[in-house]
Amino acid sequence: MAKHDPALSLLFHALADPTRRSIVTTLAEGPVSVTDLAGPTGLRLPTVMRHLSVLEEAGLITTAKDGRVRTCAIVPEALGPARTWLDRQQALWEARLDRLDLIVMQTMKEREND
Numbered sequence: 668m669a670k671h672d673p674a675l676s677l678l679f680h681a682l683a684d685p686t687r688r689s690i691v692t693t694l695a696e697g698p699v700s701v702t703d704l705a706g707p708t709g710l711r712l713p714t715v716m717r718h719l720s721v722l723e724e725a726g727l728i729t730t731a732k733d734g735r736v737r738t739c740a741i742v743p744e745a746l747g748p749a750r751t752w753l754d755r756q757q758a759l760w761e762a763r764l765d766r767l768d769l770i771v772m773q774t775m776k777e778r779e780n781d
Contacts, residue, residue: 674726675748681725682749686710687718691727694741701730701737 681687690704705715719739722728726745731738 672748672752675752677725678727678745678749681721681727684718684721687722690715690718690722690739691741694728694739695743698738698740701739704739 682691686708689708693699693704693707701712701715701719704719705712708715710718719728719730723730726742728739728741731740
């Protein structure tokens, strides 16, 4: 079985949920308080906190408390491992498709010569 990077698994797990992706999208515009993040979701605060916990565990966000206000911010560089993995997958599949295209073209050329 292939070796898997546990950090990458955490990252993809965190991004697998549409609510968490929405939170990341919101935070891409700038830091936001937990209360403001919870508002548009329609979810109760404890549920939003669980989503934030998953995002923080994956390293996608950081949280800071100032008095009674907890603010979340995105960690953009945390997406680097996912981009690297996806780029490798893209290169692998493009190479495979290029080889397949070559085989198909050679087969078609051989049939034309027969």
